[in-house]
Amino acid sequence: MTESPSQGKLKLSILDIATIMTGRSAAETLKDSLDRIQLGDQLGYTRYWFAEHHNTENQVSTSPEIMIANAGAHTKNIRVGAGGIMLPNHSPLKVVENFLTLEAMYPKRIDLGIGRAAGTDGLTALALRRSRDAVNSYDFPEQLDETLAFFSKDFPSDHPFSQITPFPGESSMPDIYMLGSSNGGVQFAIQKGLGFVFASYLAPHLAVPMLRAYKENFKPSKFLSKPQSMMSMIVITAETDEEAQYLAGPVELFWAKLQTSGTIPTFPTLEEASRHTYSPAEESARKQNKDRFIIGGINKVAAQLERLAEQAMIDEVMLLDFYTEKDASHNAYRLLAKAFLQ
Numbered sequence: 001m002t003e004s005p006s007q008g009k010l011k012l013s014i015l016d017i018a019t020i021m022t023g024r025s026a027a028e029t030l031k032d033s034l035d036r037i038q039l040g041d042q043l044g045y046t047r048y049w050f051a052e053h054h055n056t057e058n059q060v061s062t063s064p065e066i067m068i069a070n071a072g073a074h075t076k077n078i079r080v081g082a083g084g085i086m087l088p089n090h091s092p093l094k095v096v097e098n099f100l101t102l103e104a105m106y107p108k109r110i111d112l113g114i115g116r117a118a119g120t121d122g123l124t125a126l127a128l129r130r131s132r133d134a135v136n137s138y139d140f141p142e143q144l145d146e147t148l149a150f151f152s153k154d155f156p157s158d159h160p161f162s163q164i165t166p167f168p169g170e171s172s173m174p175d176i177y178m179l180g181s182s183n184g185g186v187q188f189a190i191q192k193g194l195g196f197v198f199a200s201y202l203a204p205h206l207a208v209p210m211l212r213a214y215k216e217n218f219k220p221s222k223f224l225s226k227p228q229s230m231m232s233m234i235v236i237t238a239e240t241d242e243e244a245q246y247l248a249g250p251v252e253l254f255w256a257k258l259q260t261s262g263t264i265p266t267f268p269t270l271e272e273a274s275r276h277t278y279s280p281a282e283e284s285a286r287k288q289n290k291d292r293f294i295i296g297g298i299n300k301v302a303a304q305l306e307r308l309a310e311q312a313m314i315d316e317v318m319l320l321d322f323y324t325e326k327d328a329s330h331n332a333y334r335l336l337a338k339a340f341l342q
Contacts (some may be wrong), residue, residue, distance in 0.1 A: 001300040002130060010309050010340045011316035013047040014040055014333070015083050015232050018061040020221060022269050026060045028338035033067065034074055039330055041075040043337035047111055048075075049083030058267055065098045072106040081111025083197065083318070084179045085234070088118055089128045092146035100151075100171040110174035113197060114147070116140050116185060138260050144188060145293055149329065150178070152222055176223055177230075186210045186245065191223020195228040198312075201320060204291035207231055211312040232318040235294045237301040237332045248295040249273030251322040255292065269325055298335040305340075 014036065015146045020029045048071060050064040061067070064082035071080045073128035085095055090336045095112075103110045118125040126132060151156045151173050155162035177183045181202035189196035200207035211229050220229035236248040250273045257265040260281045268276070277285060294304050305317055319336070323329035 006103075010305060011046045011048070013045055013079075013318040013341055014062070015049050015051065015231065015317060015318045015320045016067075017051040017053065017320070018059055018067075019267055019322070020058045020106060021267050022061060022272075029060055030067070034071065035326070036321065036329065036333070037071045037075055037078065039078070039333060041078040043333060044341040045078055045333070045337070047081060047318075049111065049113060049318065050083045051083055052086045052089070052115070052340050054089075054118075055124040056120070056264060058264065060248055062166055064103065065073060068102055068110070069105065072102065072109060077109075079109050079111055079175070080106065081113075082113050082249065083175065084113030084115040084177070086115045086118055086120075087143050087147065088140060089118070089120075089125065092143050093150055093161075093164065095147055096150040096166045099174045100109065100166055100168055103172040103174050104168045107172060111177065112145065112174045112178050112179045114194075115179045116188075141188075144192070148176075148223070173223070177228075180210060181214075183210060186214050189214055190217045190219060193219050193224050195224060195230075197230045197232055197318065200231050201234045201292045207233075208308070208312045211314055214311040229314050230314075230316045231314055232313055232320055233294060233308075234292060234320045234322050235305070235317075235332075235336075236322065237296060237298050238328065239335070241297045241300060244296050244301070246270065246274065247323060247325070247328050248293060249276075250324045250342035251293065252286055252289065253278075253282075254322075255289050256282040259285040259289070266287040266326065298339055302336075 016033050018029055018033055020026060028249065038227060040048050043303050050067040051061045052064050053059045055063050064085060068080045068082060087095065099110060144329050146161065150166050175195060177197050178189035179197050179199065180186050181199040186196055198207050211231060214229050215227050217297050234251060238244040238247055251270045253268050253273045253276055255267060256278065294301055309315065309317060321329060323332065
């Protein structure tokens with residue numbers, strides 16, 4: 001894994017789940033993603049990751065590998081990767097072949113983030129895996145071991161897969177990270193000596209303790225000699241606190257509805273969010289969700305990011321994009337780059 005020493009400034013990266021905003025099409029959403037990654041490349045962001053979700057009406061992030069290939073072709077320096085590949089949905093060999101191919105196409109620029117969840121509902125998981133036994137069994141540890149062994153070509157000689165050579169064989173390995181939103185993923189990252197990314201927006205109260213535990217207990221491996229960790233978070237920023245709060249209206253409402261309705265709602269517009277009257281249940285959810293987001297003017301946000309990074313013992317944060325307006329999104333990334341990267 002590529003390692004870079006801390007330069008005293010926080011490194012910034014972007015996580016894209018390709019949410020289709022109201023009034024946009026899937027094609028426009030994918031074009032917006034490409035424009036965003038090119039901006040990140042120009043501004044000096046470290047990496048740009050695509051998530052994997054299935055059977056989610058307002059998300060088009062079903063095929064991270066394809067999106068990575070397209071992004072790599074239109075950028076020069078920024079690392080591109082998956083955040084992540086939901087390993088239970090895939091054959092380890094096929095994941096390795098895909099990412100060795102990407103690494104051959106864009107050497108030293110590819111990241112593989114590995115998740116333990118399905119990223120979808122049970123029926124869709126069955127359609128992906130083609131077997132009820134595969135859906136109902138838990139064999140992630142074996143899947144991860146196979147994936148790592150294929151990459152490092154070190155199956156025991158008596159293992160049947162030792163006779164299989166993933167191609168393109170001359171490719172270097174991508175950088176490999178475990179994803180986590182609980183205490184499960186971090187244990188694999190520690191024991192296998194992999195990078196680690198914690199989704200703080202899913203479990204904000206666990207983010208700091210899990211990232212500190214990773215840093216303090218990491219075991220060096222052939223993949224990584226020193227711990228390398230990140231926190232992914234939802235950040236909404238602008239020049240002023242007032243503008244940032246207005247821009248955050250849709251994501252706050254979306255999460256409140258998500259938790260109170262039990263279904264994935266359509267992503268609201270700025271106007272809808274500003275006019276919405278919260279029900280008591282939604283208002284309660286909104287208050288409970290406050291730690292999922294960092295919202296504010298750039299000075300306030302920069303200070304919060306620095307404080308969180310110090311507490312979590314990290315030198316890089318991954319920003320989950322939840323802006324409804326393209327101009328506001330680009331402006332925010334420019335403000336953050338000016339604060340940390342330039």
